[in-house]
Amino acid sequence: xxxxxxxxxxxxxxxxxxxxxxxxxxxxxxxxxxxxxxxxxxxxxxxxxxxxxxxxxxxxxxxxxxxxxxxxxxxxxxxxxxxxxxxxxxxxxxxxxxxxxxxxxxxxxxxxxxxxxxxxxxxxxxxxxxxxxxxxxxxxxxxxxxxxxxxxxxxxxxxxxxxxxxxxxxxxxxxxxxxxxxxxxxxxxxxxxxxxxxxxxxxxxxxxxxxxxxxxxxxxxxxxxxxxxxxxxxxxxxxxxxxxxxxxxxxxxxxxxxxxxxxxxxxxxxxxxxxxxxxxxxxxxxxxxxxxxxxxxxxxxxxxxxxxxxxxxxxxxxxxxxxxxxxxxxxxxxxxxxxxxxxxxxxxxxxxxxxxxxxxxxxxxxxxxxxxxxxxxxxxxxxxxxxxxxxxxxxxxxxxxxxxxxxxxxxxxxxxxxxxxxxxxxxxxxxxxxxxxxxxxxxxxxxxxxxxxxxxxxxxxxxxxxxxxxxxxxxxxxxxxxxxxxxxxxxx
Numbered sequence: 001x002x003x004x005x006x007x008x009x010x011x012x013x014x015x016x017x018x019x020x021x022x023x024x025x026x027x028x029x030x031x032x033x034x035x036x037x038x039x040x041x042x043x044x045x046x047x048x049x050x051x052x053x054x055x056x057x058x059x060x061x062x063x064x065x066x067x068x069x070x071x072x073x074x075x076x077x078x079x080x081x082x083x084x085x086x087x088x089x090x091x092x093x094x095x096x097x098x099x100x101x102x103x104x105x106x107x108x109x110x111x112x113x114x115x116x117x118x119x120x121x122x123x124x125x126x127x128x129x130x131x132x133x134x135x136x137x138x139x140x141x142x143x144x145x146x147x148x149x150x151x152x153x154x155x156x157x158x159x160x161x162x163x164x165x166x167x168x169x170x171x172x173x174x175x176x177x178x179x180x181x182x183x184x185x186x187x188x189x190x191x192x193x194x195x196x197x198x199x200x201x202x203x204x205x206x207x208x209x210x211x212x213x214x215x216x217x218x219x220x221x222x223x224x225x226x227x228x229x230x231x232x233x234x235x236x237x238x239x240x241x242x243x244x245x246x247x248x249x250x251x252x253x254x255x256x257x258x259x260x261x262x263x264x265x266x267x268x269x270x271x272x273x274x275x276x277x278x279x280x281x282x283x284x285x286x287x288x289x290x291x292x293x294x295x296x297x298x299x300x301x302x303x304x305x306x307x308x309x310x311x312x313x314x315x316x317x318x319x320x321x322x323x324x325x326x327x328x329x330x331x332x333x334x335x336x337x338x339x340x341x342x343x344x345x346x347x348x349x350x351x352x353x354x355x356x357x358x359x360x361x362x363x364x365x366x367x368x369x370x371x372x373x374x375x376x377x378x379x380x381x382x383x384x385x386x387x388x389x390x391x392x393x394x395x396x397x398x399x400x401x402x403x404x405x406x407x408x409x410x411x412x413x414x415x416x417x418x419x420x421x422x423x424x425x426x427x428x429x430x431x432x433x434x435x436x437x438x439x440x441x442x443x444x445x446x447x448x449x450x451x452x453x454x455x456x457x458x459x460x461x462x463x464x465x466x467x468x469x470x471x472x473x474x475x476x477x478x479x480x481x482x483x484x485x486x487x488x489x490x491x492x
Contacts, residue, residue, distance in 0.1 A: 023194055023266065044169070044176070045173070046099075046101070046105055047099060047105055047169060048166060048169045048170050050090060051166045053090070054087065054091060054162050055163060057083060057086065058127065058155060060078075061080070061087060061127075063309075064080050065131060065147075065148055066148060068080070069134065069144050080131075080134075081135060084128070084132075095117045095121070097109055108172070110172055113172070116168060119161060120158060123157050123161065126150060126154045130148075130150050130154075210252070217248065221242070224241055351366075357385075358384075358388050359389060359398060363401055364384050366398070366401065367380040367417075368380075370409060370417075376409060377415065377417070378405070379416070380419045380420075382421030387423065387425075392466070392467060393487070396469075397430050397487075399460075400460045400464065400483070401432055403456050403460050404483040405419070408434040408481065411436075412434050412436025412480070413436050415435055416435050417432065417433070417434045418432070418433045419432050423489075424489075426490055427487065429487075431482060431484040433480065437478055438475045438476050438478055439477060439481070440475075440476070457473060460483070467487060469487040471484070472484045
């Protein structure tokens with residue numbers, strides 16, 4: 001009997017240790033690979049930002065050169081030498097593949113990027129030499145004027161090719177992220193395959209073996225009961241055997257309890273892994289939005305601002321043709337509208353008021369902007385200067401409100417939308433309510449645009465789950481929709 005117990009215990013232990021070890025190795029390998037790839041992606045984001053800054057620096061140097069040659073004063077007090085040195089050093093470091101900033105970044109370049117840096121090098125050398133002539137007191141005004149003309153000629157090709165380099169950096173970084181996604185899918189498939197193999201080659205053999213053991217025990221007990229009715233001595237032996245059987249049953253129960261505990265631990269590990277993966281993906285999305293917002297503001301925004309300055313300067317010149325004058329005024333207005341649109345897009349990607357003034361003020365601004373753009377009455381109720389929350393919670397609540405407002409404006413056909421924020425020392429409640437046509441949650445998969453709406457609702461639930469919040473969606477046809485998030489602040 002002891003040999004049978006040891007056989008069952010050893011078999012259970014061996015199979016489950018093997019299965020759990022394989023799952024643990026796959027999970028830990030996936031987490032380490034994702035973490036390493038995310039770190040490299042952060043480096044790529046920094047390199048893209050620095051490369052984008054090169055366009056702005058070349059424009060500032062061109063502006064300062066123009067001001068120096070013409071003798072005009074400027075509000076830009078930065079040193080021309082310092083600005084040129086930073087621009088030249090950064091270009092050389094990007095070209096050579098080693099960027100030294102607050103730390104050392106390895107610039108991962110492809111053959112396409114090497115070719116782009118080779119094509120842009122003549123323009124860089126030409127601009128750098130002419131900047132040296134502009135700042136040199138030994139160069140005559142006539143030579144400086146000639147150098148300025150070369151700068152104005154070569155600055156636009158340099159900016160255009162640098163813009164291509166920035167987008168090539170961004171494209172290659174995005175391809176690396178797609179590679180990460182494919183590897184992640186492979187790891188998930190390997191984990192599922194391991195679970196399937198475990199079901200066929202671990203669960204089923206163990207269950208069959210346990211059934212055989214129980215059947216043998218049952219047969220032994222019946223045989224002992226028959227023998228007990230005929231012999232007293234055998235009866236005593238049967239009592240001893242029954243005690244052994246009871247001990248074996250207790251051991252089997254304990255083994256089953258360990259099996260249940262191991263299964264629960266495995267399930268909790270999978271849930272934790274899914275939560276970590278969701279948090280990492282959302283964090284990556286928010287980081288991408290911050291990067292794109294900075295790129296729009298610091299890159300295209302600066303280029304448009306420079307274009308606006310040139311246009312305003314040309315506007316001050318006398319134009320005798322009224323039609324050309326009118327067209328030029330329309331061009332200035334178009335440039336201004338483009339700048340405003342770029343700023344609005346950058347703000348929608350990552351609102352700066354969220355980090356500066358908090359959730360209440362940002363929701364008030366979101367309500368005002370939605371009302372202006374949609375023509376719907378959007379009312380914000382709550383304190384605009386409440387107690388600050390963690391950055392992750394503030395951005396999560398803001399994205400939920402943004403998604404709820406988007407759905408209400410696009411699908412609900414509402415006339416009035418209320419955004420309510422109630423915050424105490426213990427609890428926070430955020431709700432978005434509309435008086436629109438509503439919908440049936442059970443019939444949602446049959447409606448038009450159902451996949452878009454379901455994905456939006458799932459994103460809101462995922463964000464609420466990441467900071468331990470409860471998301472409740474209430475809606476009925478023709479009775480509006482209410483999206484409510486409740487967060488217990490005492491647990492944070």
